[in-house]
Amino acid sequence: MNDRILMSSPDVGELEETYLLNAFRSGWIAPLGPDVDAFEREVADRVGVAHAAALSSGTAALHLGLLCLGVKPGDVVITSTMTFAATANAITYTGARPYFVDSELESGNLDPALLEHALGELRAAGETVSAIVPVDLLGKAADYTRILPIAEAFGVPVLADAAEALGASHAGKQAGAFGAASAISFNGNKIMTTSGGGMLLTDDAELVARVRYLATQARQPAVHYEHTEIGYNYRLSNLLAAVGRAQLTRLDGMMARRRAIRDRYRSLLASVDGVEIFGGADDRDDNCWLTSVVVDPAVTGWTAADLSAALGAANIESRPLWKPMHLQPVFAGAQSMLNGNAQRLFETGVTLPSGSALSDADVDRTIDCAARFVEERR
CATH class of the missing domain: 3.40.640.10 (Type I PLP-dependent aspartate aminotransferase-like (Major domain))
Structure with missing residues (x-):
């Protein structure tokens, strides 16, 4: 392993x-x-x-x-x-x-x-x-x-x-x-x-x-x-x-490294209908702390959870976006003003390895795993 x-x-x-x-x-x-x-x-x-x-x-x-x-x-x-x-x-x-x-x-x-x-x-x-x-x-x-x-x-x-x-x-x-x-x-x-x-x-x-x-x-x-x-x-x-x-x-260099990793994910997914970098349409001012993708299963035929499971099987960490606070048991009953977007993002998003400490080999392995998964599901 x-x-x-x-x-x-x-x-x-x-x-x-x-x-x-x-x-x-x-x-x-x-x-x-x-x-x-x-x-x-x-x-x-x-x-x-x-x-x-x-x-x-x-x-x-x-x-x-x-x-x-x-x-x-x-x-x-x-x-x-x-x-x-x-x-x-x-x-x-x-x-x-x-x-x-x-x-x-x-x-x-x-x-x-x-x-x-x-x-x-x-x-x-x-x-x-x-x-x-x-x-x-x-x-x-x-x-x-x-x-x-x-x-x-x-x-x-x-x-x-x-x-x-x-x-x-x-x-x-x-x-x-x-x-x-x-x-x-x-x-x-x-x-x-x-x-x-x-x-x-x-x-x-x-x-x-x-x-x-x-x-x-x-x-x-x-x-x-x-x-x-x-x-x-x-x-x-x-x-x-x-x-x-x-x-x-080292902050500027670490941000640049994270952005370079995001750009590699962006290139991988550019030809995959129904998947996009979360917040990536206008991310020039972001620090690129974490890179997530949002999946439309009606288009892809697979879910964010499916992609996460494939990565997990290859010993690669991923996770959903934050579970909204209004859905957390500890805050059940709290007042809220909702439109459904946070829940939708939680259910359709997955965060990928994004850290500046990742080696090129780590990024290559992650991208290869994701690419194989996408190709198998076409």
């Missing part, structure tokens, strides 16, 4: 090892330190915002961002149904209720028209909507050109979930630079990684100061340990920040 080909394994090497060893030998082993400070500056400069707070995860960034925007128990927070559970989980950590809005079919991102409709209905019902959390799905930024004016008209702040989209852009502006604040992730499978970790980005100095305070157990400036409110252990390790600094220097 061939070695397993993974979808998006960490892309690390000698440069990351050097940065990590330098941080280790500096003596800054505990959380915080000069690499955390430098990492925050470097990411903020890359994205084009004034401030950044390095945290233990993207989920932590979402949680603290919501708290600092004033989200309270019983409030409603609107988010995309097409996302990973962390987005909705962070909302529930605050005691607020997630309200799920469906997707645009082409991108899978939050549908601005449905968002506006949902805000109108919630206002008419007397609900307090305290935040909107758009999600930049699979490295494609949401349509902030339409979302932000709607949010402003209703007086609701936007916290952008850019966990998957570092390096992507929209309308000439980097993902992570939209809204009152944004959250990004450095989890092991992301476009760049610190093993685990995340960051909150903002132009608001008071907000980022509040995030840092809450992330360090809400400790008061006293010689002893003094606490006047509940805090969290959410800061990033200095050692992991060093890994992130090395990764950031």
Whole structure:
């Protein structure tokens, strides 16, 4: 049996090892330190915002961002149904209720028209909507050109979930630079990684100061340990920040590698009716974190699940697109505004190996397997 080909394994090497060893030998082993400070500056400069707070995860960034925007128990927070559970989980950590809005079919991102409709209905019902959390799905930024004016008209702040989209852009502006604040992730499978970790980005100095305070157990400036409110252990390790600094220097190259892999899939599927690259009709501003395809079984005669099974039999990892949050048992009964697109994408999409660490041989093997499957099903 061939070695397993993974979808998006960490892309690390000698440069990351050097940065990590330098941080280790500096003596800054505990959380915080000069690499955390430098990492925050470097990411903020890359994205084009004034401030950044390095945290233990993207989920932590979402949680603290919501708290600092004033989200309270019983409030409603609107988010995309097409996302990973962390987005909705962070909302529930605050005691607020997630309200799920469906997707645009082409991108899978939050549908601005449905968002506006949902805000109108919630206002008419007397609900307090305290935040909107758009999600930049699979490295494609949401349509902030339409979302932000709607949010402003209703007086609701936007916290952008850019966990998957570092390096992507929209309308000439980097993902992570939209809204009152944004959250990004450095989890092991992301476009760049610190093993685990995340960051909150903002132009608001008071907000980022509040995030840092809450992330360090809400400790008061006293010689002893003094606490006047509940805090969290959410800061990033200095050692992991060093890994992130090395990764950031390689980000453009890693995105280019992922795009090259996507282009190979695109070439493979160009002559296959009923199959298209998800979001690929306009992906020039994407970071190409993951490449998925959408299958129309009425045209192909086979399903996304059939393709996934064939890849799995060859020890090649694939998976469906995110299962929408409104279909998750844990959120059964949550309010939502649906058009069916997210469920359709979940049922017809499959994500292929996309990581920048994939070797040419890995990509060749994946494409050969997919090509054989397509030819056998013609």
